[in-house]
Amino acid sequence: MIVRRRRTVLLITIVLVVLVPACDWMPGRPTPAERWKPKSEIKDFNQLYAQNCSGCHGANGGQGAAQPLNDPVYLALVSDEKLRQTTAHGVPSSLMPAYAESAGGTLTSAQIDVLVAGMRSRWARPNEFNNVGLPPYSIEDAIAKGSGPGNPDRGATVYKTYCAQCHGEEGRGGEKAGSIVDPNFLALVSDQSLRTTVITGRPDMKKPDWRSNLDGQAMTPQQISDVVAWLASLRPGTEAKTPPEVKTARR
Amino acid sequence: MLRKIALWIDERLHVSKIYASTAGHSVPASAESWFYVFGSGTLLCFIIQIVTGICLAFVYVPSANEAYTSLEYLNYQQPLGWFIRAMHDWGSNFMVGIMILHMTQVFLFGAYKYPRELTWISGVVLLICTLGMAFTGQIMRFDQDAYWGLGIGAAMMGRVPLIGPNIVHLMLGGPIIAGETLSRFFTLHVFIIPGLIIAVVSMHLRLVLMKGINEYPEPGKPVNKLTYEKGYEELLKKEGVPFVPNAIRKDLIFSGLVMLGILFCATFFGPSGPEGTPDPTQIRTVPRPDFFFLWIFSVLALLPEYLETFLILTAPIVGIALLFALPFLSGTGEKSYHRRPVAFLSVVVIYLVVGILTYLGTYSPWSPQMDAWSGDQMPVKYIQGRTPLELEGALVFQNKQCRNCHSLGGLGGQRGPALDRVATIMTSDQLVRQVLQGGGNMPAFGKNLSPPEVAALAAFMRTLRAPTESPVRNSTEPAQPGR
Numbered sequence: 001m002i003v004r005r006r007r008t009v010l011l012i013t014i015v016l017v018v019l020v021p022a023c024d025w026m027p028g029r030p031t032p033a034e035r036w037k038p039k040s041e042i043k044d045f046n047q048l049y050a051q052n053c054s055g056c057h058g059a060n061g062g063q064g065a066a067q068p069l070n071d072p073v074y075l076a077l078v079s080d081e082k083l084r085q086t087t088a089h090g091v092p093s094s095l096m097p098a099y100a101e102s103a104g105g106t107l108t109s110a111q112i113d114v115l116v117a118g119m120r121s122r123w124a125r126p127n128e129f130n131n132v133g134l135p136p137y138s139i140e141d142a143i144a145k146g147s148g149p150g151n152p153d154r155g156a157t158v159y160k161t162y163c164a165q166c167h168g169e170e171g172r173g174g175e176k177a178g179s180i181v182d183p184n185f186l187a188l189v190s191d192q193s194l195r196t197t198v199i200t201g202r203p204d205m206k207k208p209d210w211r212s213n214l215d216g217q218a219m220t221p222q223q224i225s226d227v228v229a230w231l232a233s234l235r236p237g238t239e240a241k242t243p244p245e246v247k248t249a250r251r
Numbered sequence: 252m253l254r255k256i257a258l259w260i261d262e263r264l265h266v267s268k269i270y271a272s273t274a275g276h277s278v279p280a281s282a283e284s285w286f287y288v289f290g291s292g293t294l295l296c297f298i299i300q301i302v303t304g305i306c307l308a309f310v311y312v313p314s315a316n317e318a319y320t321s322l323e324y325l326n327y328q329q330p331l332g333w334f335i336r337a338m339h340d341w342g343s344n345f346m347v348g349i350m351i352l353h354m355t356q357v358f359l360f361g362a363y364k365y366p367r368e369l370t371w372i373s374g375v376v377l378l379i380c381t382l383g384m385a386f387t388g389q390i391m392r393f394d395q396d397a398y399w400g401l402g403i404g405a406a407m408m409g410r411v412p413l414i415g416p417n418i419v420h421l422m423l424g425g426p427i428i429a430g431e432t433l434s435r436f437f438t439l440h441v442f443i444i445p446g447l448i449i450a451v452v453s454m455h456l457r458l459v460l461m462k463g464i465n466e467y468p469e470p471g472k473p474v475n476k477l478t479y480e481k482g483y484e485e486l487l488k489k490e491g492v493p494f495v496p497n498a499i500r501k502d503l504i505f506s507g508l509v510m511l512g513i514l515f516c517a518t519f520f521g522p523s524g525p526e527g528t529p530d531p532t533q534i535r536t537v538p539r540p541d542f543f544f545l546w547i548f549s550v551l552a553l554l555p556e557y558l559e560t561f562l563i564l565t566a567p568i569v570g571i572a573l574l575f576a577l578p579f580l581s582g583t584g585e586k587s588y589h590r591r592p593v594a595f596l597s598v599v600v601i602y603l604v605v606g607i608l609t610y611l612g613t614y615s616p617w618s619p620q621m622d623a624w625s626g627d628q629m630p631v632k633y634i635q636g637r638t639p640l641e642l643e644g645a646l647v648f649q650n651k652q653c654r655n656c657h658s659l660g661g662l663g664g665q666r667g668p669a670l671d672r673v674a675t676i677m678t679s680d681q682l683v684r685q686v687l688q689g690g691g692n693m694p695a696f697g698k699n700l701s702p703p704e705v706a707a708l709a710a711f712m713r714t715l716r717a718p719t720e721s722p723v724r725n726s727t728e729p730a731q732p733g734r
Contacts, residue, residue: 028521030326030333036394036527051626055649059628063635065645095646178638184710185640187703188647205635 040101040108045118048111052099061123062204066096067193073200073209075124077137083116094190135199135210135221138192139228147221155230158223162213171234177207186235195228274499276460277491279483281467283498286360288505289353290459295506296346297448299513300384303339304441311391313437315430315529318393322525337517343385345513347543350381355598358577361586362465364474368578370458373451375574380448382543387440389541393433394525399538401428403551410560428529463487464498468586476583537618545612546605552617616665623663624652630660637714644711647704651696659715667693674713674722682709 042048049061058064067074088109090098099105100112107115135147142148159171168174171181179185198219201209211218219227261267310329312321325332354374357363363371386404390397401423408418424431463483492498527536540548554562581594588595620627629645637645648654656666663669677685683705689695700708713722724730 027519028333028337028517030521032327035323035327036525038527038533051622053625054628055623055625055654056629056646063631065629065634065642065649095643095650097650173638178640180639182640184703184706185643187701188643188707
């Protein structure tokens, strides 16, 4: 009996030894996914995002130093075209670099499309914004829709209403949030970046968007334009600067 | 009847005589030790390498255009092709590793001493051949690592005075790394070196048979040229045991374990590479030699420039000459490492140095990590609760590629110091000065940063400390309580 059992064990071992290498599940087997390819041929969103974006925008599109990309409000606000353009060409005179090969970056346009589509499919929730009146994304859109250009003087009042509770009476920082009138800060951010942050807040850090600065009272598009104009007017050496659109309009 | 046939064959082939003088030869009973299994283990690896190598040669095409493709074919299409590649790959790792163990054991046990000098010397030739196999084998992949490995080898040879360029030409089979280079290395890897190994192994084994296996050394029994061989003969008569079946037992068990080890590694870790096409226009590569050459890679990276040429040209020659000369430098005397402190300490030091250099070679902290700036996430704790200016500073930190050399939260380059606690070391002014003017090994960034960027960066770095620590204070200003 024992002999027979031993034989069975032996038989099973032999079968296993012979069959195991033939199995696909062997962990050492290289999969086509692991196959080396030039960096320009990587088309996997996760890989592309991890290599190019997570340094500033955070590992999962949030909790990085820069604007979170997994914010549904931001994704509802911005068009694919704008996302693509920002990724490809960066934001001039800001810290967002250009990624398109044509602009000195390292990504092909196909890879940038993968990134844009991936951000949309992963993080956008367009259905949630069907009944939400989103403010215009840019000041150009705002002007076109009659909620711009902004007025710095009105903006100062808007600031006191909506923002001063956290950022302090004069914007120099309060208990809940830091200074937003620091000249160095203002020198590093574009007006669009200010506008985007006013609208979207920083949901990844529990900072309110334009609807929830005050309970039950969303900022109007005009108020957003105004407060951004006020902030921009505090930027050192730019007091006299008027938005180019206005100039064109005067001519 | 069968017995008659057997005897007839034996009379002509001398099978039983050969058996008696090889497998049946007697060895000292003390050689029946677990320390004596590494030689046969190395031989087993070599046999595995031959078998798997022949299998691979059925498919592999030694041409610059097709070598890479044929490896991909083996990896992804040929059933179990990847497994043979993995066996060959891991077989080579095991072979080098066990061979080094064998050599260490022979050295520590004084087995190279009289009368076994030639056994040691043939062993050194085998060491060089095996490393030659490892290097040429890496070239067979003909991927980026192979390409740059060759490039480095050629650059080293090119430093030989007067005939350097001729050696490079000979090595590469032309002025550049091309198809001829691969043919040349294929011939070395498949014909010349293996042939040499088979010949020298035969001699090595013949010497082991003729001069006997070293008895387990005992402290206080030094080797004396006049008395040793007589004493060894007496030892064999007194307590000799036949190699088969006595001494071979442990060899077989160890060989079985080696076999299982190679199978296990091949199954679970698979083959290595190919790492990327050998395209000189692909500059975004991080070429790296195979495991056993990583320590040389480290040495070359860390050598001061003025020593490079001198050491590259002399160190290998001196090293190999020392190995060859060893049995003549200390051919007699104590065998046991208990009575050879210099020998024992040399082994410890060499192991430590090579181990540390290999470790360093794996991480190459001297190289900046070129995609850390865009890929390595900022630790969330350095982001939370920061002011807008400090957040901009964090962006400057990433955007200006500080991260490629300075790690935060363990991620990033290791070329410069980690900056997780920099606020406790440098004041704002010191940070600004360091960023603008550089210093130490750091380049000056003054021309690449605008004043607001510098201010934001300094503001951010002043937050880099543990919550319980306070930032360092400028000592020229009087301390203020509560700040």
